[in-house]
Amino acid sequence: MAHTVLHIDSSARQSGSTSRVLTAQVVERLNAETVIRRDLSTPLPLLDEAWIGANFIPADQRSDEQKATLALSDSLIDELKEADTVVIGVPIYNFTIPTTLKAWxxxxxxxxxxxQYTETGPEGLLKGKRAILAVASGGTEAGSDIDYASRYLRHMLGFIGITDIEIVAADQQAIDAEGSVQKAKDAIAQLAA
Incomplete structure (x- = not known):
């Protein structure tokens, strides 16, 4: 069976980035037939009034300009829909995710x-997918009360239907960089392909 991975990096650093090293190792471990690459170090545009206006017009009633306004969003969603597994590099900046990842x-x-919204509340439409978050931090412990990055991503991915989420963390590197990175590498070695 064909397996497609969406590989997202969000670190501002091109070199020396622990989260980039980890996502590359996760993707290699998964041995996917197809890898879609999305590097957010080149920032995506922020939502503006034109985007919001276009988004709330029914698709069949949008002007060419409104369709063009939503084209990047449509492309990013197509990448998500195509993927069986989403691998996201998550450096923790000031206890949360980078702004580039928030824009995505x-x-x-x-x-x-x-x-979509239903009588029983919101329902995610991207079900049946797996997400692996490669978290890196200097001082924040992954999963702790001050880790707003992992909790937020778990919530948002679940909100759009992706509830099978695993975290590989090289956290608190300021305390024990070598041990932290080794812990993450050991976790990657245990991931199911």
Missing amino acids: IDLVARVGVTF
Whole structure:
């Protein structure tokens, strides 16, 4: 069976980035037939009034300009839909995710496309996918009360239907860099392909 991975890096650093090293190792471990690469070090546009206006017009009523405004968002969502597994590099900046990753989330979380509202509340539409978060931090312990990055991503991915989420963490590197990275590498070695 064909397996497609969406590989997302969000670190501002091109070299010396622990999260980039970890995502590369995770993707290698998964041995996917197809890898879609999305590097967020070149920032995505932020939502603006034109984008929001276009988003709330029914798809069959959008002007060419409105379709063009949503084209990048549509492309990012297509990448998500195509993927069986999403691997996201998550450096923790000031206890949360990088702004570039937040911009990606804003562009892919679209009512009627990746989630919908029902009588019982919101329902994610991207079910049956797996996500692996490669978390790196200097001082924040992954999963702790001050780790707003992992909790937020678990919530947002679940909101769009991706609930099978695993975390590989090289956290608290300022305390024990070598041990932290080795712990993450050991976790990667245990991931199911």
